[in-house]
Amino acid sequence: MKKFIKYALLILILSLVYAAYAFYPRLNIVTGFASKSTASGIFLANRTQKSIEQGDNDINQVRDASNIVDLNDKTVTSTFFGLKSRKAIYREGLGATLIDNDYDINKKVSVPNRSKTSNKLPFPYGNLPQIDTIFTNVDYTFLHNTIENAFDKSDENIKKTRTVIVIYKDQIIAEKYANGFDKNTPILGWSMTKSLTSTMYGILQNQGKIDVNSVTNIPEWKDDERKNITYNNLLQMNSGLEWVEDYNAISDVTKMLFLERDMSMVQMNKELIGNSNETWNYSSGTSNLLSGYLLKQFFNTQQEYLDFWYAELFDKIGMHSAIVETDMAGNFVGSSYGWANTRDWAKFGLLYLHKGNWNGEQIFGRNWAKYVSTPTNTSNGRYGAQFWLNAGGHYPDVTKDLYSCNGYQGQLVFIIPSKEMVIVRTGLTEEDEFDFNGFLRDILSSVK
Numbered sequence: 001m002k003k004f005i006k007y008a009l010l011i012l013i014l015s016l017v018y019a020a021y022a023f024y025p026r027l028n029i030v031t032g033f034a035s036k037s038t039a040s041g042i043f044l045a046n047r048t049q050k051s052i053e054q055g056d057n058d059i060n061q062v063r064d065a066s067n068i069v070d071l072n073d074k075t076v077t078s079t080f081f082g083l084k085s086r087k088a089i090y091r092e093g094l095g096a097t098l099i100d101n102d103y104d105i106n107k108k109v110s111v112p113n114r115s116k117t118s119n120k121l122p123f124p125y126g127n128l129p130q131i132d133t134i135f136t137n138v139d140y141t142f143l144h145n146t147i148e149n150a151f152d153k154s155d156e157n158i159k160k161t162r163t164v165i166v167i168y169k170d171q172i173i174a175e176k177y178a179n180g181f182d183k184n185t186p187i188l189g190w191s192m193t194k195s196l197t198s199t200m201y202g203i204l205q206n207q208g209k210i211d212v213n214s215v216t217n218i219p220e221w222k223d224d225e226r227k228n229i230t231y232n233n234l235l236q237m238n239s240g241l242e243w244v245e246d247y248n249a250i251s252d253v254t255k256m257l258f259l260e261r262d263m264s265m266v267q268m269n270k271e272l273i274g275n276s277n278e279t280w281n282y283s284s285g286t287s288n289l290l291s292g293y294l295l296k297q298f299f300n301t302q303q304e305y306l307d308f309w310y311a312e313l314f315d316k317i318g319m320h321s322a323i324v325e326t327d328m329a330g331n332f333v334g335s336s337y338g339w340a341n342t343r344d345w346a347k348f349g350l351l352y353l354h355k356g357n358w359n360g361e362q363i364f365g366r367n368w369a370k371y372v373s374t375p376t377n378t379s380n381g382r383y384g385a386q387f388w389l390n391a392g393g394h395y396p397d398v399t400k401d402l403y404s405c406n407g408y409q410g411q412l413v414f415i416i417p418s419k420e421m422v423i424v425r426t427g428l429t430e431e432d433e434f435d436f437n438g439f440l441r442d443i444l445s446s447v448k
Contacts, residue, residue, distance in 0.1 A: 040090070212230070
């Protein structure tokens with residue numbers, strides 16, 4: 001019996017050692033996620049630590065991290081049962097940045113200049129209340145019931161919808177917020193940020209500073225076949241570059257977001273494993289390469305790069321709540337870290353609905369909206385240029401001209417030109433847990 005107990009204890013100890021060895025590398029990512037998420041939620045979105053830990057951080061293993069908030073230094077330090085400490089720091093104008101032990105928190109950094117001027121126009125072109133308009137072709141009762149059904153009732157925690165807004169002919173015809181959220185609450189768009197990054201290239205093209213069909217001229221690629229990759233290939237995620245986008249493992253994307261100082265370099269250093277325009281592969285690394293290369297190729301200073309996103313897009317169309325957070329190297333994290341309140345996300349959708357025209361000013365060329373919503377080769381009608389599409393009928397009961405900004409856990413801006421509609425839904429549930437096809441179908445059917 002004693003021998004049996006001895007062997008059992010040995011097996012238990014070996015199992016625990018193996019488990020610790022296998023799991024320890026993940027702690028960097030687990031505690032990195034926890035500290036970054038908590039810092040952004042508290043200091044940028046003005047939410048409580050409890051709401052973030054019970055909502056945003058309610059993910060396997062991340063929920064078990066302990067988060068220590070320093071309100072004076074505006075930092076969050078997270079550990080996993082005392083193991084693997086990670087810190088995120090918040091800077092006004094830059095958001096929260098996950099840092100490593102070598103990062104100098106006292107180093108002076110550039111901050112975007114903002115121009116948050118107000119005007120006396122109603123929404124969406126100003127901040128005054130919209131002019132009340134009743135559309136006789138809208139079944140408001142059915143519409144409002146549809147929106148109500150998108151949210152959890154009483155103590156449910158299933159649909160996890162946070163905000164919804166429906167805009168028809170530039171008018172808000174439905175809007176609802178879960179407890180703890182309102183029209184001013186910034187929402188992390190996750191991969192909706194990719195659509196913002198794409199738009200920067202559309203603006204540059206409209207200004208005559210770039211032709212997206214030209215090769216990138218990235219110096220690191222000049223001596224191999226990667227020299228033939230175009231901006232278009234990158235924007236369409238059809239470059240042929242190696243990349244693994246798996247959030248449930250230690251993969252290219254998780255290592256980039258939670259370990260790298262300069263996120264723009266990760267995809268740049270990958271090998272070519274397919275043919276350009278023949279190998280569609282979803283890659284957050286590509287979006288950060290595009291974001292960082294803007295600085296290297298088109299701007300002389302860090303300040304010019306930072307200011308461009310706000311002066312030429314966010315503040316120009318009144319997305320004054322919008323902010324894109326930066327990495328340790330000062331690049332906008334163009335794959336994942338864009339924030340805006342729900343109405344401002346809707347403004348971004350309206351900009352595309354109106355083909356780049358904002359109250360008479362052409363922000364990007366009219367053909368850019370067509371470009372981003374044209375299916376990428378080999379994507380089966382599912383993807384354009386950093387936008388998702390319904391061209392292949394992914395939502396079977398919805399018009400095929402719909403295209404959208406999509407983000408992790410169901411952050412979505414739907415643009416539906418044929419219906420003159422923009423629909424925004426944010427929350428914490430993916431498609432398998434939330435019936436987006438039915439949600440869209442019923443909203444569209446409420447407008448005759």
